[in-house]
Amino acid sequence: MTRTAVVICPGRGTYNKPELGYLHRHHGARMDMFRAFDAIRGEAGQEAVTALDGAERYTVGKYSRGDVASPLIYAASLGDAQALAEDIEVVAVTGNSMGWYIALAAAGALSAENGFRVVNTMGTLMQERLIGGQLVYPFTGEDWADDAARKAALLADVARIDALPGHDLALSIDLGGMLVLAGNEAGLSAFEAAQPVVQERFPMRLANHAAFHTRLQAPVAAEGRQRLGADLFTQPIRPMIDGRGKIWCPGATDTGALWDYTLGHQVTEPYDFTRAVQTAAREFAPDLFIVTGPGATLGGAVAQSLVLANWRGMGDKAMFQARQAEAPLLVAMGREDQRGLVTAA
Missing domain, CATH: 3.40.366.10 (Malonyl-Coenzyme A Acyl Carrier Protein, domain 2)
Known part of the structure; x- marks a missing residue:
């Protein structure tokens, strides 16, 4: 069969x-x-x-x-x-x-x-x-249940940071319950400073990853x-x-x-x-x-x-x-x- x-x-x-x-x-x-x-x-x-x-x-x-x-x-x-x-x-x-x-x-x-x-x-x-780098951050909880409002709020913060002088930050990959974000050092650092640590490991930088899937x-x-x-x-x-x-x-x-x-x-x-x-x-x-x-x-x-x-x-x-x-x-x-x-x- x-x-x-x-x-x-x-x-x-x-x-x-x-x-x-x-x-x-x-x-x-x-x-x-x-x-x-x-x-x-x-x-x-x-x-x-x-x-x-x-x-x-x-x-x-x-x-x-x-x-x-x-x-x-x-x-x-x-x-x-x-x-x-x-x-x-x-x-x-x-x-x-x-x-x-x-x-x-x-x-x-x-x-x-x-x-x-x-x-x-x-x-x-x-x-x-x-060019640039990537980090990963979840928008769902550990139960994986959809949280559209949380996702929208995170993406709004990404847009806020991207609009700052000298900052580049954008959605790189929509990855299930995770957002993979990419940008320059200023953009990535600003996001890390703005969001709480969740599940004891996020936001998590990805080693030797460039700002894939962005204008950079x-x-x-x-x-x-x-x-x-x-x-x-x-x-x-x-x-x-x-x-x-x-x-x-x-x-x-x-x-x-x-x-x-x-x-x-x-x-x-x-x-x-x-x-x-x-x-x-x-x-x-x-x-x-x-x-x-x-x-x-x-x-x-x-x-x-x-x-x-x-x-x-x-x-x-x-x-x-x-x-x-x-x-x-x-x-x-x-x-x-x-x-x-x-x-x-």
């Missing part, structure tokens, strides 16, 4: 110390693909992905860099997307932030190697420029468009849901428009991951939401996005957990206790 699934690819911040060795542990059969990625890195004088993954030691300073994290996450996530059990029918693909680039490859709009070129180029450009990234977008031509893009073989909730369909995709979005709006405007997940749920109603590795942190944002949509009557965390315990609808491949639910035996 076939199980339908929406595949969701993660973004930055998901390859951490526990993930070191992920490619070698899970994807020995895909080393030829990874060596092709190594060759692309070699052309740019960069360390091989297989060597980075096979290193003995993980350091945050090195592995959180855009030119290191991005290619590792791409390789791990695309490998996972290719490792699904035969009874799983992928009805759509989406991703969070950088995960959009991976989704393009998982859906066939980019070849595996061209997808790697896009990810490696953009990750390297982000690291070279490192316009120079990176322009350079990316120069280096990466529209001819890299092809018709997808699976539907894709972008960071606006728009669906790109096989056989009906304007590949020039896809290139324009990917290296334009997607880089410089807010990314609505919540809407992408909710669109996937409403339009495709899959049996499963499968979050590819590395890591499993994106699972929470997927679950929160479904709760915020009151999908299948799930209005808070407890209701989601009860439904998940009954029959898993969300599977994170980066979790060893869940991976086997969706991979080939």
Whole structure:
């Protein structure tokens, strides 16, 4: 019996110390693909992905860099997307932030190697420029119940700070019950000073993250468009849901428009991951939401996005957990206790 699934690819911040060795542990059969990625890195004088993954030691300073994290996450996530059990029918693909680039490859709009070129180029450009930074702050409580008034108040404070002289601050990613904000140091610091610490860890800065999905990234977008031509893009073989909730369909995709979005709006405007997940749920109603590795942190944002949509009557965390315990609808491949639910035996 076939199980339908929406595949969701993660973004930055998901390859951490526990993930070191992920490619070698899970994807020995895909080393030829990874060596092709190594060759692309070699052309740019960069360390091989297989060597980075096979290193003995993980350091945050090195592995959180855009030119290191991005290619590792791409390789791990695309490998996972290719490792699904035969009874799983992928009805759509989406991703969070950088995960959009991976989704393009998982859906066939980019070849595996061209997808790697896009990810490696953009990750390297982000690291070279490192314009601004990011922080995360929740608008829901720990029960995940929607709090639209709190969200509106936080975004109003973001707009207030952004209007101050010398301050840049904007919504970067709508991430389930979280707001990912991006800006310059003055903007980020002003928000941290204005909002209380909640859940003992927020607002939380993200190491080596630039001001993704804001106007500050316009120079990176322009350079990316120069280096990466529209001819890299092809018709997808699976539907894709972008960071606006728009669906790109096989056989009906304007590949020039896809290139324009990917290296334009997607880089410089807010990314609505919540809407992408909710669109996937409403339009495709899959049996499963499968979050590819590395890591499993994106699972929470997927679950929160479904709760915020009151999908299948799930209005808070407890209701989601009860439904998940009954029959898993969300599977994170980066979790060893869940991976086997969706991979080939």
